[in-house]
Amino acid sequence: MTIRAQRGPRAAGRLLACATTATLLATGCGATVEDGGEADTVTVRRCGEEVEYTTPERAVVYEGGSADKLFSLGLADHVHGYVLPPANPPVSESPWAADYEKVEFLSDDLLNRELVVDAEADLVVAGWNSGFSDQRGITPEILDGLGIQSFMHTESCYNYPGHPERVAPLDALYADLERLGLIFGVQDRAEQVVADLQERVDTVLAGVPEGEPVRVFLYDSGTDQPFTAGSQVPPNDIIRLAGGENIFGDLEQRWAQVGWESVVEAEPEVVIILDYGDQPAEDKIDFLKSSPVTAELPAVVDDNFFVLDYNEGISSPRNVDGLEKFADYLAALRNG
Incomplete structure (x- = not known):
């Protein structure tokens, strides 16, 4: 890396x-x-x-x-x-x-x-x-x-x-x-x-284990088409530095609308839910579990959801808080 x-x-x-x-x-x-x-x-x-x-x-x-x-x-x-x-x-x-x-x-x-x-x-x-x-x-x-x-x-x-x-x-x-x-x-x-x-x-980098990165999908919002993180926003660095791989990290954009087909093809192992004050994480998780398009995603089947606070996902000193928490989450997932 x-x-x-x-x-x-x-x-x-x-x-x-x-x-x-x-x-x-x-x-x-x-x-x-x-x-x-x-x-x-x-x-x-x-x-x-x-x-x-x-x-x-x-x-x-x-x-x-x-x-x-x-x-x-x-x-x-x-x-x-x-x-x-x-x-x-x-x-x-x-x-x-x-x-x-x-x-x-x-x-x-x-x-x-x-x-x-x-x-x-x-x-x-x-x-x-x-x-x-x-x-x-x-x-x-x-x-x-x-x-x-x-x-x-x-x-x-x-x-x-x-x-x-x-x-x-x-x-x-x-x-x-x-x-x-x-x-x-x-x-x-x-x-x-x-x-x-x-x-x-x-300190986070020193603790990331060797091996293949975990495939991660960040779900911001959207039902007809999901809104997600490209390569130019903090969640991409959070995912990458914690030992994951953003499935849309090759998009040379900040925030982007993509198709559900691309999400399904990528088979994410973890879904990061960006938690808004006016769009609670629980509602987004419920949607992913109930939609026939996403219900069989590996992350959804295994209930691998990580909630990222809004202010940990936009440019802020709290990005490092989000990184530390997500690195701990991935470590526990690997060891579980």
């Missing part, structure tokens, strides 16, 4: 934009320093383009993954509020529940321009097509024109037109943490958070 070439402490760091002026030697990579003054701006890559940021004080975050990234860096005091659509599980279940209590709940709807303007946001953190959207009129370019800074999850840049950036999902998480660390001036904290996450991943 070739892992190291796709991850490691320096892989994400190389993605960061660094200014080249001599004054940076005393202030750190990426900082822009006015003559004799304090560093007040930093240039960081946003989906392939170099963007200049000032330190935000009223960030608005969309979905748990965005909030968790900032909270993991100790930045709750810089977050004004969060937008949490119904799919997201309750924030009381988050490791950063106490930080959520410190900031304002703004909406349980989709992200929109009026909301962030009314909130007087100075930074919006979201993903492309998960928060930011041409159709809904809230894009980084539109926000730039309004004088509102934006940060886009690197994992979602795979779909972003004009400034493509393709990074393996966990490396994209590390890049986001380091980039946000630069934007908020907490580089040391970001480096430590990333190092801790990578150490936990290394």
